[in-house]
Amino acid sequence: MSKVQTMSLPTPQPLAQASGTRAVWRRLGRHLPHYALLSLLAVITVYPFWWTLVTALSTTGDIYRFPPPLWPQDPSLDNFIEVFNTIKLITFYKTSVLIAAATVVGTLVICSLAAYPLARMEFAGKRIVFGAIIATMILPAEINFLVNFITIAKFNLVDTIAGVVLPNLAGAVGIFLMKQAFEAVPGDLIDAARIDGANEWQIYWQIMLPLAKPALGALTILTMVSAWNQYIWPSVVMTNPDNFPLSVGVQYLSSAFSSKTRVVAAGAVLTILPMLIVFLFTQRFFLRGFDGAVK
């Protein structure tokens, strides 16, 4: 499919401009139905976001006018400022950042540590351990949250960041991703290091981790976005509204101040914005389909 579009013939200089443009237009014209369908589907996925942004930026007019306005009416940032006056947005932001940072650091450390022996060492029980880790992917994780809540309560971790973060650190996907990265490191390097007298820790720390930077980067981005966006678990662990992360705080804003539609819309925009920016800059990590990680 891709080959058809990539060929373009070299044309004589003076004509290049005109016929080049015309060729582009002809190509676009041929694909017009394709683009029409793509655009229609894009409207379905993007329009609700656009409506929310327009509502948050507008200050006048009927909110639920039909057909809805496509551009903000009397745009201003008043609704966004009002969010700060309505809920403790700064506190929510801080909590979200702390949860995301702790989850990322913890996941990188714990998953890479666990992945190293699974990838590069022979030891008794290796197959059983790996099987058990893979088995957690089939275990019904969403069902665990009830017992995990009991556990967190017994450890006195209710309303703490540790309570939100701890159950999410040792993920099978993270361990699997790091294991694959470590397996790709050439064996000669490790043999050479062993001959030079390096111990396992030195091999892990000085050879493996630096060479696995791309995988560590991918794991960082994926973990950060899912930690920022998680909703039900932090809403269970955090009972005091002062401790809410943004994803929970925005729901609190929406249920406690539902009459202030524009302010709720502004709160929704402020919640997505950081991850939307992260996503736009790192979209290749998401749109590549995790390469082999899922297979």
Place this chain on the structure above:
Amino acid sequence: MAHARNRTLTAYLFLAPALALLLVFSFWPVGFGSYIAFTKYNLIDAPVWVGLENFRDLFSEELFTVSLKNSALYLLVVPVIQVLAILLAVLVNNQLPGIKLFRVAYYVPVVTAVSVVGIIWNFMYSADGGALTVALNHTLQFLHLIDQPIGILTDDRVALFAVMFVTIWRGLGWYMVLYLAGLQSIPADVYEAALLDGANAWQRFWRITVPLLSPTILLCSLMSMLAAVKAFEEVQIMTDGGPSQSTYTVLFYAYKFGIQELKFGRALAASLVMSVVCIALAWLNFRYLQPKNK
């Protein structure tokens, strides 16, 4: 000998933090949760063994029956989401100018917190005149199916389907990416050969794309099935089980009884029923549908 034992010890030192966390937060819940399902437990007093009482209560209660039925209905999401995701993947599997922009646009709902998704769709569904409410009412009145305008999330005939639509909307991009990876692993020369043989686009899709994509289709369908029967975050955010408890799903039921009423015995009995369903779905899938030679 001593050397091997030493190496094993080192390996387990590396594994210790991960294994400890998995033990506490992944394996312990399965065992302890199954035990609690046969007890009365409220977090404060010690669990009291009651045998099958929680299960008898569940199946004699109408609300749980409704929840089960809704979780089963939720499976309707699976074919819709898979067909649309394959369509999206085929549409974006090329190098047309601007195609990356479309891929990004389809994926944005996936990287949006579910709470924000719920809020945004509550706007769309708003009974005060949300865009979809108005559009739906116009259509239904035009077709003479209703006399009075209905509220999408306040009418117990449509509320669950409205929530299911949101599940489809926010999951599409995720499956699109998995299918895109599947499509890109199909060798180009297969298509070239088909073109030489005079196969048209329709034949190429049904004779080449679909068969070669079938491992991805099966994997995605299983993931989607398990996600569908477990759906409850959207319900919690958008309807809180209403109107008149018509949008309860099994895990929402478990959430309500466990986290909000601290009746952990009943909640975990409901969860256990769901685990059995999930295991059965996975088993059926692997037994009858997955390719044998892998």
